[in-house]
Amino acid sequence: MNEFTKPAIDIPAQVELLQARGLTIQSPERAARYLEVISFFRLSAYMRPFQKPKAQQETDHQFKEGTEFKQIVNLYSFDRELRLIVMDALERVEVAVRAALNNVMGTTYQDREPFTGSHWYLNEQRFKREYPHKRLLKEVEDKQSKESIHLQRDIKKINQSNVSASLKEQRIERRRRENYARFYHSCYDAPRLMPGWAMAEELTFGSISHLYRGLARDNDRKKIAKRFELPQEVFESWLHSLNFIRNCCAHHSRLWNRELSIPPKIPNGALWDLPERLEPSLVQPSRRIYMVLLMLAYLMRQVSPDSQWHNKVKALVTLHPEVPLFPMGFTENWYEHQFFN
Structure with a gap:
């Protein structure tokens, strides 16, 4: 060293x-x-x-x-715009994944004990043995406890203010309803944690990805993946990759020539027929941002069919002809691909 x-x-x-x-x-x-x-x-x-x-x-x-220095700045600007476009799609896909997870799990276990549909995730039997179920519960409980402390602090300040009792009551009620974690904790004592549809909104996308992979029943995972017209093993792989890309975007990290250490699984079919390597660069498209853009273009067709997101990708590349495409894994005539038309 x-x-x-x-x-x-x-x-x-x-x-x-x-x-x-x-x-x-x-x-x-x-x-x-x-x-x-x-x-x-x-x-x-x-x-x-x-x-x-x-x-x-x-x-x-x-x-x-x-x-020239301006070439470096132009590449940086392109990457920044690329992250914004990718994050736009990721946001909509992430929201849809959270909804699909609870829509399937909640209704599937609505009439089963213990912990029926609204609180399906409290039942450890819904998860694989190796899944850290206690960590999941602690993450949700910590969120509720934190919000409860914040609510009590707000209530104390409001009660110390020099306003009428009715106005204090109105302000306290607004604070209580500011988010569901504090509302649930202040209104219900059983079950001690919030329902599944609220839990799914509180977890990070990484935690959602782990939760999906940790579901015990293969049929549950298949039904959730079916919402996106994907095999469950492909969907699981994509969640992992998309979470990695999301973290890159959230931390403003370089994206344009990023290599995926674990490539996502590629579905069967001609639309997913990618070359093993590009010539002469030997770049693997399945490990680069081009594969991620294909994934997002496909998923956007599932969650937002009228979206013109794919055209934003094409427009960005067109506006930056100086940016080389091979480090991104773009194939020849990529713009003719069905997902970009």
Whole structure:
């Protein structure tokens, strides 16, 4: 192990460093403003495609001849727009997954004891033995307890205010109904946790993905996946991949040439017939954002048939012809694919 010795340097020194590495900067003042609001470290991920291979570098991180700072910024801007478009689809897909999960599980177990449909998830028998059921319950209970504490704090402040009793009552009721976790905790004492349809809205998408995989009955998983016209093993795989991409978007991480460490399962059929590798780059489309875009385009047809989301993808790529598509795994004539038409 080596000791880290790189010093922190100010913005003017960062501009000088980039110039010393061979990057053409037409306006150092403009470049400095970008570095102030984006940061050198974040932009460095978008510099790599423009840098010489290590074997050709006399010093570290040298840029290819003719590379300009604006090319790096343009790539960063493209990636930012791509994340926004992907997040738009992910939001609608995520909401639909939460709804499908509880619509299936709630109605399937409505007349079964213990814990009927409204609270189906409280029954540990609904889950595989290895699923961390106690962790699920604790996550929901922690949310309710936290909101209960916040509600009591709000009530105390309201009661200390110098307003009429009726106005205090109105304000307390509004605070109680601000979210369902605090409302349930303040109104019901059995079962101690909120119903399944509220629980599904409180969990992270990652927790929803784990919950789906942890369902004990194969038939339950199949019925949920059927809502999206997918085999359950494919749907399970897609939830895992989409959660990873969602986290990338939420943390503003690089997306355009991201490689998926675990590729999603590919359904059968000609529409999913992807080349093993692209030539001459040897990039695997199934491990790149192109596969994710195909997945989202397909899912958007299931959850929002009238959506023009696929056209937003095409428009973004058209507006940025300078961005290479092979690092994203785009196949030749990708724009002719049925999901993008």
